Amino acid sequence: MKTPLLELRNFTVLRSGKKVVKNFNLLLEEGEKAVLAGPNGVGKTSLAEAVLGFLPFEGELLYRGRPVRTKEDFKLLRRKVGFVFQNPDDQLFMPTVREELAFAPANFGLSPAEVNRRVEAAAALLGLEELLDEPTFSLSFGQRRLVSIACVLTAEPELLILDEPTNGLDRENWLRVARFLNETEKTVLVITHDRDLVTFLGWRVVLLSGTPLASSWRTEIPDPYQCD
Numbered sequence: 001m002k003t004p005l006l007e008l009r010n011f012t013v014l015r016s017g018k019k020v021v022k023n024f025n026l027l028l029e030e031g032e033k034a035v036l037a038g039p040n041g042v043g044k045t046s047l048a049e050a051v052l053g054f055l056p057f058e059g060e061l062l063y064r065g066r067p068v069r070t071k072e073d074f075k076l077l078r079r080k081v082g083f084v085f086q087n088p089d090d091q092l093f094m095p096t097v098r099e100e101l102a103f104a105p106a107n108f109g110l111s112p113a114e115v116n117r118r119v120e121a122a123a124a125l126l127g128l129e130e131l132l133d134e135p136t137f138s139l140s141f142g143q144r145r146l147v148s149i150a151c152v153l154t155a156e157p158e159l160l161i162l163d164e165p166t167n168g169l170d171r172e173n174w175l176r177v178a179r180f181l182n183e184t185e186k187t188v189l190v191i192t193h194d195r196d197l198v199t200f201l202g203w204r205v206v207l208l209s210g211t212p213l214a215s216s217w218r219t220e221i222p223d224p225y226q227c228d
């Protein structure tokens, strides 16, 4: 059997000592794409934050079959797993869009030419070419959302976890993001309440539910996300 890219076993996430996600199980194969759904406050964002090492957890997190536990393990994991925050303002911190997009690849020590290639490619993909030299915080919410996706793409992660990536986007930009998600060959986990997106993608939906029995991965599309 192939080793999954990401595996969560009895994954319990703690926030200030409180268990906000309990005994969640997930298997994500390399190249697989899935949606993580569930009601407000059920712990989807907390789950993603724990996978990235921002919140403590109990249980097991395995990446390519290897347990991820120490600070050093998470540092390595964050080079391979890109996380687009639910709120772009939690993600963006550089003065201009160009610097924001260049931050990760420049930090990896890549050549200026390679950094520039990645910046231009991500900007073109998300229609940000005209905004590259704008101050990040002068942009609209939808524009900041696109920048927050682009600056994760320039790191060229193997696994992309996006938390509500279509929030606040107009139709044109919604389509840009939805098409990108469908076309990319990366492994992707999208957290979303956007029914149109779930229908458009047609991926496996993993339901995170407050009840312990349902708090595990499923292969069927749950009722509220059923295509009309």
Ligand SMILES: Nc1ncnc2c1ncn2[C@@H]1O[C@H](COP(=O)(O)OP(=O)(O)OP(=O)(O)O)[C@@H](O)[C@H]1O
Pocket: 015, 020, 038, 039, 040, 041, 042, 043, 044, 045, 046, 047, 086
């Ligand atoms: N910054 C925080 N400090 C303390 N508790 C928090 C914080 N963020 C979330 N929580 C709590 O953790 C629990 C899970 O919240 P989380 O944001 O992970 O849910 P979610 O499923 O992502 O919700 P939504 O669909 O609204 O984004 C909730 O009970 C919430 O009150």
Ligand SMILES: [Mg+2]
Pocket: 044, 045, 046, 086, 163
């Ligand atoms: Mg959330």
